[in-house]
Amino acid sequence: MNNNQQSLTSTITLTLWLLLIVLCSGLYSKSTVAATTSYWQTSNESMSEDINHNQWQYILNRYLIVGENDTAINFFNYKGVTNSDRTVLKQYLVQLQRIDPLQYRKAQQQAYWINLYNALTVELILDNYPVKSITKLGKRFFSFGPWDDDAAVVNGKTLSLNDIEHQILRPIWQDPRIHYAVNCASYGCPNLAASAFTASNTEQLLTAGAVAYINHPRGVTVKGSDLEVSSIYKWYAEDFGDNDHALIEHLKRYAKPELKQALRLFQQNPSDIDFEYDWRLNQPE
Structure with a gap:
């Protein structure tokens, strides 16, 4: 075998090994103890006591x-967070993970999971700050971000951010507005809400999040017959009807009058929909 053949063989072998690693990492991309949607379906609708989110509200304020x-x-001022307030955030996350959410009402659970997701994301950025983008984080080989990494332990089950979003929040509540509530610490993401979610304000915050995002250029931009929308609507197309018509109807539901009219005109003279996303950290410049 000459040198060229040896080089080619080595390249092919390396490529095959890399493909194997990628495939294996996909097989093991779930958390150590995977969340199952059916397990988290249980609730106690007679529970009157609410979950305390005051520490999270303190951090947001x-x-x-x-x-x-x-x-x-x-925007979130990651740079300005003091050591004492990082301790407050960690205490809040410890408190949440000691709670059995299944003992609470569905409305309390939804707020619990959204707040847990957002607080974990903020802590993740703080633990790695300074960082330009959350996509630079992640403990897994070839990972694009930290969403499959172990993030919390609830009821003895180890959960990743992806578990919370895709095995609990999305399948149980089946509400596309969930995407306007969970925050991925990026410019392109829907806003981190200024209020902690609670059983009493979740409905209002979900709608407010949809309105804020859809009526901002990072969410939706119409220029004549051209439509540019967030990649969220591509990544989770099934949540928005899985076709262009259903997506436009969803956008119109929360669009302000000027944007709603532009979306109507786009429906009459449609062109291709372009998808964009900005992964820069959602901090002030």
Whole structure:
């Protein structure tokens, strides 16, 4: 075998090994103890006591920079978080993970999971700050971000952020507005809400999140017969009807009058829909 043949063989072998690693990493991309949707379906609708999210509200009050109007971007001041307030956040996350959410009402559970997801994401950024993008994090080989990494333990089950979103929040509540509630610490993401979610305010916050995102250019932009929308609507197309018509109807539901009219015109003279996303960290420049 000459040198060229040896080089080719080595390249093919390396490529095959890399493909095997990618396939294996996909097989083991779930958390150590995978969440099962059926397990988390249980609730106690007679529970009157609510879950305390005051520590999370404290963090939001101090470090979330709220946009000037109801459709502006909210930023988070990661750089400004003090060590003592990082301790507050960690205490909150410990408190949440000691709770058995199955003992609470469905409405309380939904707020619990959304707040847990968002607080874990903020802690993740703080633990790795400074970082330009959440996509630079992740403990798994070839990982694009940390979403499959172990993030919390609830009821003895180890959960990743993906478990919380895709095995609990999305399948149990089946509400596309969930995408406007969970925050991935990025410019392109829907806002981190200024209020902690609770059983009493979740419905209002979900709708407010949809309105804020859809009426901002990072969510939807119409230019004549051209439509540019967030990649969220591509990644989770099934949640928005799985076709262009259903997506436009969803967008119109929360669009303000000017955007709603532009979307109607797009429906009459449709072109291709383009998808964009900005993964820069959602911090003030």
